[in-house]
Amino acid sequence: MFDILIIGAGGAGLSAALRAKERGAKVAVVTKSYPTRSQTSMAQGGINAVFDSSKTKDHIKETLKSSCSLGDEEMISKMCENAKDALKWLDCMGVPFSRTADGKIAQRKLGGAKDPRACYSQDYTGLKILHTLFDKALKEDIQILNEKFLLNFIVSDNVIEGAVFLDIKEMKIETVYAKSIIVATGGYAHLYHGFSTNSSHATGDALAAVMRAGGKLSNLEFIQFHPTALKKSSILISESARGAGGYLLNQNKERFVDELKTRDEVSRAVFEEIEKGNEVFLDIRHLGEEFIDENLPQERKLALFYEGVDPVNDLIPIKPAAHYTMGGIAVNKNLESSIKGLFAVGECSEAMIHGGNRLGGNSLLELVVFAKEAVENALLFAKQRGDFKPLNKEQQQKDENFKETLYRLSNQIDFYEKREMIGKILYQNCGVFREDINLKAALSYIRQTQKELPFMGIGDKSRVYNSNFVEFVEFGNMLELAEALLVAAISRRESRGAHYRTDFPTSHESYKARSIIWKEDGVICGDFIKVGDEV
Amino acid sequence: MKFRIKRYFEKKESIKEYDIPLKDPTLLEALQYIKMKTDPSLTFSSGCRSEVCGSCAVRVNGKEKLSCGYKLKDGDFVEALNHATVIKDLVIDTEKPLNTLKSSSASLKEFKKCSMTLEDEKKIEKQSDCILCTSCFSVCPVLEIDGEFLGPFSLSRVYRYVNDKREGDIKEKIDTVQKKGIWDCTLCGECTAVCPQGIDPKNDILMLRVKSSEFGYSDPNFISGGFGDFGGFNPDF
Numbered sequence: 126m127f128d129i130l131i132i133g134a135g136g137a138g139l140s141a142a143l144r145a146k147e148r149g150a151k152v153a154v155v156t157k158s159y160p161t162r163s164q165t166s167m168a169q170g171g172i173n174a175v176f177d178s179s180k181t182k183d184h185i186k187e188t189l190k191s192s193c194s195l196g197d198e199e200m201i202s203k204m205c206e207n208a209k210d211a212l213k214w215l216d217c218m219g220v221p222f223s224r225t226a227d228g229k230i231a232q233r234k235l236g237g238a239k240d241p242r243a244c245y246s247q248d249y250t251g252l253k254i255l256h257t258l259f260d261k262a263l264k265e266d267i268q269i270l271n272e273k274f275l276l277n278f279i280v281s282d283n284v285i286e287g288a289v290f291l292d293i294k295e296m297k298i299e300t301v302y303a304k305s306i307i308v309a310t311g312g313y314a315h316l317y318h319g320f321s322t323n324s325s326h327a328t329g330d331a332l333a334a335v336m337r338a339g340g341k342l343s344n345l346e347f348i349q350f351h352p353t354a355l356k357k358s359s360i361l362i363s364e365s366a367r368g369a370g371g372y373l374l375n376q377n378k379e380r381f382v383d384e385l386k387t388r389d390e391v392s393r394a395v396f397e398e399i400e401k402g403n404e405v406f407l408d409i410r411h412l413g414e415e416f417i418d419e420n421l422p423q424e425r426k427l428a429l430f431y432e433g434v435d436p437v438n439d440l441i442p443i444k445p446a447a448h449y450t451m452g453g454i455a456v457n458k459n460l461e462s463s464i465k466g467l468f469a470v471g472e473c474s475e476a477m478i479h480g481g482n483r484l485g486g487n488s489l490l491e492l493v494v495f496a497k498e499a500v501e502n503a504l505l506f507a508k509q510r511g512d513f514k515p516l517n518k519e520q521q522q523k524d525e526n527f528k529e530t531l532y533r534l535s536n537q538i539d540f541y542e543k544r545e546m547i548g549k550i551l552y553q554n555c556g557v558f559r560e561d562i563n564l565k566a567a568l569s570y571i572r573q574t575q576k577e578l579p580f581m582g583i584g585d586k587s588r589v590y591n592s593n594f595v596e597f598v599e600f601g602n603m604l605e606l607a608e609a610l611l612v613a614a615i616s617r618r619e620s621r622g623a624h625y626r627t628d629f630p631t632s633h634e635s636y637k638a639r640s641i642i643w644k645e646d647g648v649i650c651g652d653f654i655k656v657g658d659e660v
Numbered sequence: 661m662k663f664r665i666k667r668y669f670e671k672k673e674s675i676k677e678y679d680i681p682l683k684d685p686t687l688l689e690a691l692q693y694i695k696m697k698t699d700p701s702l703t704f705s706s707g708c709r710s711e712v713c714g715s716c717a718v719r720v721n722g723k724e725k726l727s728c729g730y731k732l733k734d735g736d737f738v739e740a741l742n743h744a745t746v747i748k749d750l751v752i753d754t755e756k757p758l759n760t761l762k763s764s765s766a767s768l769k770e771f772k773k774c775s776m777t778l779e780d781e782k783k784i785e786k787q788s789d790c791i792l793c794t795s796c797f798s799v800c801p802v803l804e805i806d807g808e809f810l811g812p813f814s815l816s817r818v819y820r821y822v823n824d825k826r827e828g829d830i831k832e833k834i835d836t837v838q839k840k841g842i843w844d845c846t847l848c849g850e851c852t853a854v855c856p857q858g859i860d861p862k863n864d865i866l867m868l869r870v871k872s873s874e875f876g877y878s879d880p881n882f883i884s885g886g887f888g889d890f891g892g893f894n895p896d897f
Contacts, residue, residue: 158705159754161792162713219768219824221781221788228775246788252712253788260767260817271755294747324707360710427710430729433684541696584700587669590748593700 168251192480481622
């Protein structure tokens with residue numbers, strides 16, 4: 126039996142697997158795709174680390190400030206103080222970080238930071254970290270189970286026992302028992318289908334599964350919108366374009382916001398213009414072709430290919446898009462969820478770090494530092510537990526039945542159309558601006574759609590690599606999570622960080638707390654707890 | 661716009677034509693349109709939509725392309741990558757190509773403490789841009805004949821670690837690419853031509869050959885297939 130089963134094989138999952146191996150644990154990693162296809166590959170900016178320890182306190186202070194009182198000082202300090210070691214770990218593994226002329230790891234300044242502290246590999250920081258972790262995982266002979274989709278956790282008496290997966294290639298149900306599980310499955314920004322910079326895999330499957338297993342989620346309403354995604358495709362144009370002096374203009378060539386404000390503020394300003402009926406553009410023409418080709422080559426390539434405009438001569442049409450989800454599985458300070466033995470790390474985890482707003486460069490750091498931490502705690506749990514006889518033996522059969530039911534559904538209502546609709550509704554009603562009446566309208570739409578689920582289904586009935594089936598299950602998870610997200614957004618009757626309520630435009634002392642969502646007998650429940658308290 | 665896809669399901673191949681009403685779509689957008697609007701059984705892989713996750717490589721008119729990075733043209737013919745088992749339609753079993761990474765030991769084996777300069781990092785910058793889309797593996801003619809060949813992306817990745825100043829055991833890497841590796845390559849350059857990231861595996865393989873000679877290796881084809889086998893010129897001739 127595995128000491129630790131890791132679900133998700135991106136930056137967080139592979140880091141955890143390697144740490145577990147270092148500690149001699151029996152470990153396996155399961156992914157619904159392949160490791161190097163994960164969202165981590167898309168992280169561009171960098172990974173924060175302060176090498177001069179006298180300045181670590183600035184990193185802590187700025188992260189805490191950005192969290193809008195929803196970060197926990199102890200957790201943030203732990204992350205920042207371990208950053209140097211995390212970087213050393215990656216460097217020793219061979220991550221090709223960009224260097225300075227005098228042979229040091231180069232660092233650049235990202236938004237909200239006083240000093241340059243983001244270590245980077247050109248614009249491929251996430252990609253290069255991810256691939257180096259993957260190379261190392263192969264070297265260490267870590268068992269990686271590809272293309273297995275998490276259906277449900279196996280829980281008995283609120284203690285984790287394992288998980289049930291769908292093998293996508295053969296469409297078979299498989300059970301894996303483990304003494305402990307670390308969830309590292311990434312975020313849920315793809316709920317905003319058509320309005321997200323994320324990979325189409327970011328559907329929050331594990332979060333929905335945690336809820337179904339009786340576990341708790343937190344701060345779901347905090348979603349970071351990036352102000353400059355391409356208008357048609359929602360593909361990200363990096364912040365470096367504004368950092369380098371790019372302007373934001375409307376069609377009358379008017380600038381309407383200080384471009385270097387935080388992402389949430391700029392996103393709101395852009396969205397307001399769009400709501401007025403204006404078009405919004407990113408303008409980098411004044412930077413000149415030579416500068417653009419040297420410093421923003423990716424941005425030029427993306428704008429040319431996906432939007433059909435050349436930034437050297439043309440304005441780039443943009444819109445804000447869902448980019449990072451600060452909320453996730455509610456964990457305690459030891460990264461353990463409300464289900465005993467189930468830990469969470471990375472974007473899927475709400476570890477009291479980012480709170481209301483994430484600083485650039487902190488997400489990659491979080492996953493490296495806390496993967497180690499989660500492994501230590503999971504291993505301790507596994508050791509104390511020892512081998513055990515699973516008590517919950519029904520889950521596999523339940524999921525077999527679930528699978529067969531899905532194959533038989535009538536498919537009268539097209540779920541792809543509904544998915545598109547939900548993306549639009551969430552973007553409009555639970556996007557950068559929110560208001561009670563709009564959130565409730567969205568919630569009733571989601572609940573209506575849930576009722577229609579039995580009339581949806583799959584058109585492809587094959588028993589080999591059925592991606593139509595997988596996408597339908599993802600859609601079900603998206604619906605379940607959208608309901609939770611909306612309840613959380615309705616409950617927080619204030620504005621804080623990325624959660625902006627037009628009907629409650631200021632923040633309120635009583636909401637200096639984590640919103641908690643869980644299900645009891647299939648009914649969504651909500652509460653607020655003090656940051657740092659046990660979940 | 662009309663284009664054709666080679667479908668594959670349960671050991672049967674078929675070619676289907678599709679007519680889609682999209683204007684200037686990427687191939688991925690066209691595939692998604694078909695799946696959502698007309699045929700949910702059409703199967704393909706995708707992820708980031710912006711050419712970094714390496715999920716969506718296929719062949720278009722016989723040339724390897726990322727679906728998200730290719731603008732569809734009227735009359736195009738789309739099929740799965742070569743040199744891997746096709747599971748369904750455009751989805752291949754990527755395990756086999758990825759296993760070559762394991763057998764070629766493409767990772768840092770022994771960390772050596774050193775000062776890495778700007779130039780040192782530049783030496784491995786391009787090779788480490790690889791997104792493992794396996795396009796180069798699909799196009800490689802050697803793999804057509806010898807399925808055991810390590811293939812271009814693995815060899816480029818070995819070179820990336822050989823060239824990494826922090827690697828303390830270069831010899832082990834050089835040793836592992838001798839068999840079914842650098843000497844089996846025909847240097848045709850097809851891999852270089854299809855790489856969406858502009859990586860040049862052909863040149864990396866050449867550089868590995870140079871490096872190998874520093875470790876006392878030489879081209880085994882030359883020794884066994886040269887004049888020696890021929891028995892030399894007969895002085896009595």
